[in-house]
Amino acid sequence: MAKNVTIRDVAERAQVSPSAVTLALNGKAGVSEETRQRIQQIAQEMGYAKRRERPPLERRNIHYVVARKFFREEEAHVPHFHNLLMQSLEKHCRENNCFMVLHYVGSNEKDHDRVMDLIAGERDPMVVLQAADMPDDLLRRWQEAVPRLVALNKYFVAVDVNLVAIDNKGGISQVTEHLIRQGHTKIGRIRGLSQYQNIVERESGFQSCMRNHGLTPFCDLVVDTTHKLTYNALGDYIRRGEPLPEAFVTDGDIQANAAVHALTDAGLRVPEDVAVVGFDDLPFAATCRVPLTTCRIDREAMARMCVWLLLNQRFGPQEHCLKVRTTTVLVPRQSA
Numbered sequence: 001m002a003k004n005v006t007i008r009d010v011a012e013r014a015q016v017s018p019s020a021v022t023l024a025l026n027g028k029a030g031v032s033e034e035t036r037q038r039i040q041q042i043a044q045e046m047g048y049a050k051r052r053e054r055p056p057l058e059r060r061n062i063h064y065v066v067a068r069k070f071f072r073e074e075e076a077h078v079p080h081f082h083n084l085l086m087q088s089l090e091k092h093c094r095e096n097n098c099f100m101v102l103h104y105v106g107s108n109e110k111d112h113d114r115v116m117d118l119i120a121g122e123r124d125p126m127v128v129l130q131a132a133d134m135p136d137d138l139l140r141r142w143q144e145a146v147p148r149l150v151a152l153n154k155y156f157v158a159v160d161v162n163l164v165a166i167d168n169k170g171g172i173s174q175v176t177e178h179l180i181r182q183g184h185t186k187i188g189r190i191r192g193l194s195q196y197q198n199i200v201e202r203e204s205g206f207q208s209c210m211r212n213h214g215l216t217p218f219c220d221l222v223v224d225t226t227h228k229l230t231y232n233a234l235g236d237y238i239r240r241g242e243p244l245p246e247a248f249v250t251d252g253d254i255q256a257n258a259a260v261h262a263l264t265d266a267g268l269r270v271p272e273d274v275a276v277v278g279f280d281d282l283p284f285a286a287t288c289r290v291p292l293t294t295c296r297i298d299r300e301a302m303a304r305m306c307v308w309l310l311l312n313q314r315f316g317p318q319e320h321c322l323k324v325r326t327t328t329v330l331v332p333r334q335s336a
Helices: 007-014 018-025 033-046 081-095 109-120 136-145 168-181 197-212 227-239 253-265 299-312
Strands: 060-067 098-105 126-130 149-152 163-166 187-191 220-222 247-250 275-277 294-297 323-326 328-331
Touching (some): 007 018, 007 033, 060 081, 081 098, 081 126, 081 299, 109 136, 126 136, 126 299, 136 149, 163 299, 168 187, 168 197, 168 247, 168 275, 227 253, 247 253
Parallel strands (some): 060 098, 060 126, 126 149, 163 323, 187 220, 187 247
């Protein structure tokens, strides 16, 4: 069988670079007309055949199913973690020639049934489930309906499923260790009301880090993670004359920013009087009233891994699942 003539073969015969051959054969500027004609003639004599352009790949859908509760209308102007993660997922879908189709679901399981039926009607559908608050039994129902599925933002221990989650315990330990290295021993906690696994893991990481250093939490303020409610709760705590810690560890940057505002509005200095650390490294964390020391989550890596798993991992009951935790990075700034 005759050897296929390549651009490099033509370049060697014409004594030019492969890039010059590419320019000449594609009618692009960058070579003289004399050189272009000579290259074209040599290519014809050698039997070089230009490769046919591949037909465009069929664009496929990746369905992103997310609970509406994660998008609060009263804080629509705030770049929440879930909004930013969704933007990253859409970007990586697009880069892999896929459409991201967004589905909001409520707390009623009938909403899930409706969306399951809609998606399952496609040929070999692909789904990313925002699973932060999803119980195991509901996830299993999704797996039965749509086998090509990745769970995002929750680590399921008892379910064999491809998933991408956050190292919550490691991340909260990083910011707590940072405070301890600075000499703080009276460390308080501002944590969320919810019992989502991510929040539970962060509390576990905080408690474990404190125990490892022979410390006990100075105080524990449990409040919803919105800016307004955190601000009001800490403001009330200060006005009651409750003893303040040397530092607060919060569950997220929105809580941390609210804490900074409540402390400074009460005449206290951050970090001189009370240090504050956050979690997530949201875009405003670097530019708020006191730039936040926080823990960065690689949202791009999470989204990239979700899409990679859907497009490259084999799916089926006989296959091994890949459970991925993305690590976090301490980002020190002025608040601690």
